[in-house]
Amino acid sequence: MFGEKALELIREFNRNKDGNLGPYNEDGVRQVLEEMQVLYEANQNDVAQLVQDTSDQTSLTAVQIRHDSLQRNKRCLLAYLYNRLAKIRSLRWEFGSVLPPDIKNNMSEKEVQWFTRYNRSLANYMRSLGPGGLDLTQDLQPPQNVYIEVRCVEDRGELELNDGSKVLLKKNSLHYLPRSQCEHLIRQGVLKHIT
Amino acid sequence: MSLFCPPGGGMTENYLSIDDILMSSEKIPSSFQVSVKGLGFLDPSTHKKDIDVGTKMDLPLWLAGSLAHSRRKFITTDFTKPYKSTYREILKADASVVDLHKLGPHFYSFGQQLLTLEHGESILLAKTLVLAFSDRFRRIMDWSSNALGCDTSQRMDGLDEVERTLYRIGQKSLQSFHQWEVGQSRKLETSEFVSRHRKRKRDAVD
Numbered sequence: 444m445f446g447e448k449a450l451e452l453i454r455e456f457n458r459n460k461d462g463n464l465g466p467y468n469e470d471g472v473r474q475v476l477e478e479m480q481v482l483y484e485a486n487q488n489d490v491a492q493l494v495q496d497t498s499d500q501t502s503l504t505a506v507q508i509r510h511d512s513l514q515r516n517k518r519c520l521l522a523y524l525y526n527r528l529a530k531i532r533s534l535r536w537e538f539g540s541v542l543p544p545d546i547k548n549n550m551s552e553k554e555v556q557w558f559t560r561y562n563r564s565l566a567n568y569m570r571s572l573g574p575g576g577l578d579l580t581q582d583l584q585p586p587q588n589v590y591i592e593v594r595c596v597e598d599r600g601e602l603e604l605n606d607g608s609k610v611l612l613k614k615n616s617l618h619y620l621p622r623s624q625c626e627h628l629i630r631q632g633v634l635k636h637i638t
Numbered sequence: 639m640s641l642f643c644p645p646g647g648g649m650t651e652n653y654l655s656i657d658d659i660l661m662s663s664e665k666i667p668s669s670f671q672v673s674v675k676g677l678g679f680l681d682p683s684t685h686k687k688d689i690d691v692g693t694k695m696d697l698p699l700w701l702a703g704s705l706a707h708s709r710r711k712f713i714t715t716d717f718t719k720p721y722k723s724t725y726r727e728i729l730k731a732d733a734s735v736v737d738l739h740k741l742g743p744h745f746y747s748f749g750q751q752l753l754t755l756e757h758g759e760s761i762l763l764a765k766t767l768v769l770a771f772s773d774r775f776r777r778i779m780d781w782s783s784n785a786l787g788c789d790t791s792q793r794m795d796g797l798d799e800v801e802r803t804l805y806r807i808g809q810k811s812l813q814s815f816h817q818w819e820v821g822q823s824r825k826l827e828t829s830e831f832v833s834r835h836r837k838r839k840r841d842a843v844d
Binding site for chain 2: 456505
């Protein structure tokens with residue numbers, strides 16, 4: 444049946460639905476496009492015949508079936524690409540502007556380009572808010588205190604704070620830091636919030 | 639924050655939704671009312687060049703829907719087994735013990751799509767779907783909003799995809815409420831994506 448390869452792409456995405464981004468299936472996408480090319484050419488031939496000889500309508504059904512298959516393949520491809528992009532967009536909010544290399548390896552060249560552009564748009568937008576810009580990825584929950592207590596989970600070297608003082612982030616060390624400066628590190632799993 | 643395309647729900651599909659695409663690839667029994675030239679290879683049981691009038695084939699919903707809806711009746715369709723009267727009677731008797739996931743992971747949405755194909759028993763099927771859902775929903779609601787920290791995988795087995803989504807939403811709000819009760823909701827957490835990514839990496843290192 445037509446459309447099987449496209450469905451395989453969708454199944455593959457669905458298996459990875461809750462996990463991280465799976466590798467971009469370039470081969471699968473190419474195969475679907477090839478199938479579409481074949482369908483399109485076959486339809487062109489049949490339609491040309493239909494126009495020439497209007498008495499013979501028997502190939503009409505075949506044209507319809509191929510046309511539906513083309514539409515279906517298109518839908519599957521678009522859904523595959525769109526849902527991957529949606530996932531990549533949410534990664535920006537989870538990991539920050541720099542993605543871990545193994546995730547980046549799973550993206551296609553165009554997806555990397557898109558990610559860079561999305562980053563830039565987001566940064567420009569955040570800069571345009573208010574007098575000094577506003578970091579939207581900050582304070583996803585309403586903050587209670589200015590300072591919070593954190594424990595370091597991994598060695599991260601020195602962290603320079605806004606006031607110029609430096610903190611050494613060593614494994615299992617405890618710190619009392621401004622919330623605004625360590626929220627990102629907590630989300631990235633470098634620090635742990637202690638209450 | 640879920641950015642993924644949700645299923646359409648109702649009688650229409652959502653073009654980009656993964657669930658809808660999977661649902662519409664399920665097959666329904668159809669028989670051709672016209673002959674199709676040159677596509678005989680679609681029917682694996684014969685080696686003919688064309689599809690003849692009266693050929694019976696299982697077509698995926700996306701194709702069957704379009705062919706059955708066109709002005710010239712290309713095909714006639716039938717319900718698949720789980721939507722026929724035998725199974726409808728079972729659902730009527732006690733819907734809550736039926737394993738809907740086995741009958742089709744997208745039982746409700748597929749059933750709704752079947753309603754758009756003209757069929758004599760459409761109204762009966764529509765009634766059954768609504769009854770079955772309301773019958774089962776009470777229990778799903780009860781489970782999802784009362785079971786905290788239990789192993790829920792066994793219960794999830796028999797649920798259709800829509801029900802699973804509802805169940806997960808219920809569980810999530812129960813957990814959020816619990817966190818708020820013990821005063822943990824203000825705590826900053828590592829993002830879920832990041833921690834899952836780390837776990838996988840740790841597995842790879844070990």
